[in-house]
Amino acid sequence: MDLPEGLLTTILKQLPLQSKIHAQAVCRMFRDVLCNPAQGSSVWDSIHLEDPVFEAASPTALAGWLMQRARGIQLLQYTPGPRFMGRAEEVTTPDMRRKQDIIRDVVLKVAAQLSPEAAIEMDLTFASAETLFGSQEPELPRPHKDGMFTTYWASLAGNLTRLKLSFGHPVGGATISPLSQLTRLQSLSLQLNCWYADVELSLPQLKELEMVAVQHAWITLRSSSRSSGKAG
């Protein structure tokens, strides 16, 4: 099998990060495209960080490798596993939580080094909307009160082009209005898995989406309690 370099570049470009790394060791034809890409080649400009990478990598080593390439990355896709970054006490052991924190920091550091034109796509699952956007409940300690968006992600506002958020449950005290800061957002997907939340309570929040400059928005409400109100 012998493929033209341009064609092989198109194929290899589609692979997730770890498959690209493995492909370098397949043969010289693959290595030449991946290790010595031709001038203007785009094989490494799109990097998809997903579960297997986090499983395999030491976060520090992964961070170092990514930082070296950050300037060439034009599209960073970030898809952590289910319930990633959920509240520690609800969904993760302390050790998992520590690793998740490190990986989150890796992503944020790399993202901060991307060129202004680079796009970031994120696909995230949270235990609750509070975790992301904060809560108005006065008794909550920081950072729960501020929320991760306020603390970290506002700095990515100019790069985020696609955002998919899934929540275990929306919380009445949380607000999604910070989404209006995402000036480059082209696609937004919100999924609320409302096992016990009162859907009526969340609808006013969803209406705030009108503030967001989006070209397409898909809102999926998957509720087992639409007709029965609070079922918990």
Place this chain on the structure above:
Amino acid sequence: MPDIVLRSNDGADHKISASTARLSRTVASLLQDLEASKGEDAELLIVPIPNVCNCTLKKVLDFCEQQRAFDDLVRASPAAQQPEVTRKTQAWRETYMKVSTDELYHLVMAAHYLDVPGLLGLCTDAMADHIRGKSPSQVRACFGLKPNLSPEEEDDIRRSNLWALS
């Protein structure tokens, strides 16, 4: 413009409509040149395709004809039926792409040479699927590739990517 004939490198002729043939940018460009030199009323045009064998050319033309049929269907269908058309298109493409690795290789080379964007995208997706999640030796076995990296080159790759290969 009348129908045209595409001739494979082993001499088999395939008569198709010019509009279907134009899904190949390479053929479209050739037809443009031929029309300029002979005029639109020329007799049946025979276009040689020197890099593609009969079997693969037939498969490429199956795609082009189906693609045109789907395009026509999309234009003719009301908005409410579009999801169904899309579902049918995807189902047909899944069946179409059930080919051996060897056939896939010839198909991707033909799609590249004939410059059929829709087919090329399908083929490169399928090639990537064959590589995704596999070890280097599994990829070599899949595509019949021989390991030809020197021990020094393999060491270099390993050292540069310890975090991922350990």
